[in-house]
Amino acid sequence: MKKAEKNTAVTAFQSNRFYTVVSAPAIAVLLLLFFVPLLIILSKGFVSNEGKFTVGLITEALGDPYVLRVIMxxxxxxxxxxxxxxxxxxxxxxxxxxxxxxxxxxxxxxxxxxxxxxxxxxxxxxxxxxxxxxxxxxxxxxxxxxxxxxxxxxxxxxxxxxxxxxxxxxxxxxxxxxxxxxxxxxxxxxxxxxxxxxxxxxxxxxxxxxxxxxxxxxxxxxxxxxxxxxxxxxxxxxxxxxxxxxxxxxxxxxxxDISGSSALAMIxxxxxxxxxxxxxxxxxxxxxxxEFSPSQVHREPRRMKSLPMKVFISSYILFTVIFILGPLLSITYRSLFAQVSRSGPMVFSLDNYRLLFSTMSKGANTSLLSIFNSVLIAFGASFISVTLGVLLSSRIVSGRRKDRVILEVSAMLPMVVSSVTLGLGYYMISVISSRWNINKILFVVLAHVVITSPFVLRSILPTYRRIPASYQMASLTLGASASRTFWKIDLPLLRNALASAGAFGFAISMGELQATLTLADSRIITLPITMYRLIGSYNFAAACALGTILMGVCIMIFLSIEYLKKGEVQHGFSSHF
Amino acid sequence: MGSLLISDIRVSYPEFSLELSCEIPQGSLVSIIGPSGCGKSTTLQLISGLLSVNAGKIELNGEDITQKEVNKRNIALVFQDYALFPHMNVEKNIAYPMKLKNMKRSVIRREVKEYLALVGLTGYEKRVISELSGGEKQRIALARALASSPEILLLDEPLSALDAKKRKHLRQQIRDIHDTTGITTIYVTHDQEEALTLSDTVIVMRDGKIEQIGTPQEVYSTPSTLFVAQFMGEGTLMDASVLSSEHLKRQSSHTDGLQFSPDKMNLFFRPESGILVTDGGVFPPTLFDHLYLSDAAVTHQEYRGSRYLVSLKWKEQSLIVYSPRHLKADRVDVAIPLKDLIWYS
Structure with missing residues (x-):
């Protein structure tokens, strides 16, 4: 197959037009979701209490020894x-x-x-x-x-x-x-x-x-x-x-102190x-x-023979497993023990879980509500970001080189603007829009869309890139419209990738603390926020019970992503060449 | 069954431009041949609408389709990599274009059966794409393209990924299917044997332009340019300035002799045109006008199964000529009929 001819072939003009048209709103939405809060922060950071433009807030912050110490x-x-x-x-x-x-x-x-x-x-x-x-x-x-x-x-x-x-x-x-x-x-x-x-x-x-x-x-x-x-x-x-x-x-x-906070956000x-x-x-x-060329000699992992090496490896495995799994298993372990009487010893019981969900206890509503909120937000955020992600990647895959800049930027920007800053921006939006009485959960969802979308995009793109352009072209020449091709060819082939991208986004949103906390403080409680509060009040037993639930969700998601990877549709043609 | 008229279409990219006109008559099987990068695949994509032209006009059955969208052209394309949809089985792949036309389920089912029978894969309905062999995929792709009942069928190097034996078999099958269905077919290939054996008309392309359009016999025996001559088969290119009238042996009845003209100083002939005359060999020298090159040195003999390709050196010129048997002599004479000589500037 000739490279040059293949590249020009991708520019099937009418399907390009389709991808451009459908991806445009997605790009616009993502840019809005990202830049509106950012611009609001920037405007706060540059505006004095009297409503005038100033760089004073930033220079003031940088002159403050406490701020300097924090930065250091x-x-x-x-x-x-x-x-x-x-x-x-x-x-x-x-x-x-x-x-x-x-x-x-x-x-x-x-x-x-x-x-x-x-x-x-x-x-x-x-x-x-x-x-x-x-x-x-x-x-x-x-x-x-x-x-x-x-x-x-x-x-x-x-x-x-x-x-x-x-x-x-x-x-x-x-x-x-x-x-x-x-x-x-x-x-x-x-x-x-x-x-x-x-x-x-x-x-x-x-x-x-x-x-x-x-x-x-x-x-x-x-x-x-x-x-x-x-x-x-x-x-x-x-x-x-x-x-x-x-x-x-x-x-x-x-x-x-929103202005001071904005100034710090800019730093x-x-x-x-x-x-x-x-x-x-x-x-x-x-x-x-x-130069990574296929003709190069690569390292083949080999079995080790020497005893010191074996000891080294065994201790490394032991160390990582204890180091990583230790704290996690401790959470579950701790959640299963409770003091039955006030001064009695810790015994195995499911009391901690029972307490979480029993209507009698004070914390019950909080726990249930926080799980409900978290699942709701995670569903909303991952659904929106997968939708935006698939439209965006259709453009990146079908488009020319300059369109890849979109990817670069969208992958990098959320790294520049931290979740706390994003949460701060959405908090300001919620303050500005307070008279319209919009449910704050919507803003949390939107902030989570921004946070999850780079990960979602990166899960979808590699699979999308592997779909040969000839599949879409074949569909077009057989009489299918560009949108029908997208539904019948692109989406079914992406099914597993979309599912695992969604799962990934779901997990990130479920565990997100800082943007949610900055945005909604104590008004909207999610699973991580409730855990944070329980830890803050030294109620570790309840925190561990909730933590085990969160961990269970994450593990299930992790396993399903792994499962989906194995079931990836094989693009049969390549195996025969 | 459509006829295609392509007039002055043009596309240009930074490193490549294409410019061509041609007419594809209804029901014909035309092959487009040329070296890599000559624009033959691009031509197919322009015809199918996957690429848009910068200028010019494409007419299908007299209707201008230049601006028509790909999916409304009714021109099917079989891709080099077959492009079978991996998430559908054989039946669903072939049914795909028919479903688009909202045909009845029962009709589609019957038609799929018929198309499978046509390509010789009866009973393959439920097969999974990844389990098919290359040749099977190729035929399913052909069946799927035919199932869209196209006006024109385009085939983009459909056999290039298969081994030699399967190729010969399948190209005959493609010809048979063409003859059965009568569908106008354009076949892109880089293999001259394929082009010569398969098609009614051969279009030879080079650097985005058509070099020659003709029957297989025409492009082989009377190539209009040196490029076509050399691309369509082996042969000897000679500098004519080393020749003089002493090399000309002609019958007295003819008056025209070897005409040298300053703008055509290269001559070309196929290896089967040359006749080797060895000591004691029989050669009827008076039958036709010919060039007679005496005392050429045999430099190499390549065994070709049914014959030998003999390389010769004559007055610093390299010649190739077929011989039915291995030559024992190391010097021979060569006679080439004048009618087989092709002159180029």
Missing amino acids: FTIIQSAVSTAGALAIGLPGAYLLSHYSFRGKRLVQAVATIPFILPSILVVLGFVIFYGNTGVLNTILIKLFNLSEPPIRVLYSFSAIILAHTFYNFPIILSIVANYWQQLPLRPEQAAQSLGATKSHIFRTITLPRLLPAIISASTLVFLFCFSSFAILLVLGGGPQFTTLEVEIYQRARMAG SIFIALILVTFYSLSQQKMKGSE
């Missing part, structure tokens, strides 16, 4: 967390890319958990697992017969770093392992034949070649830690551990913009620095 702390904790994630992720990346071993798939599966895990669950898991009366301390006290809990980590700088490391090292692990495994082996073999030692080869050849992937992954982790919220809010627990995101939320919703956007630019540059570097 945000950057430092991000840097330390990134270093922690690197320290744990890189050895794992080495193992995964070089060896095949029993438990490899377990490590890979466990490492994907944090990707879909709501941060509020991470927080809860940490409190339950590492807390003074937590699972880890209880075990250690019993094992070594101690009188005091040996680990006192909660509500400290270490807790933040630990939680961030746990939450983010899988990013380093998967990006670097993937890249490492694809690195052609030839340069290493050449160096070896020139007489270089193993450690010399690693320092002079392998490490420099890995660097683009390491830098790219680290930037991403840094960005995530920079805009991290729930972990800071709960585990930080004090003004000395406040980050920019938390401060934006607190100024807006606790102090009611946050500015810093994130630098990071995202750096990230996309490093991504380009990563893609461009190696």
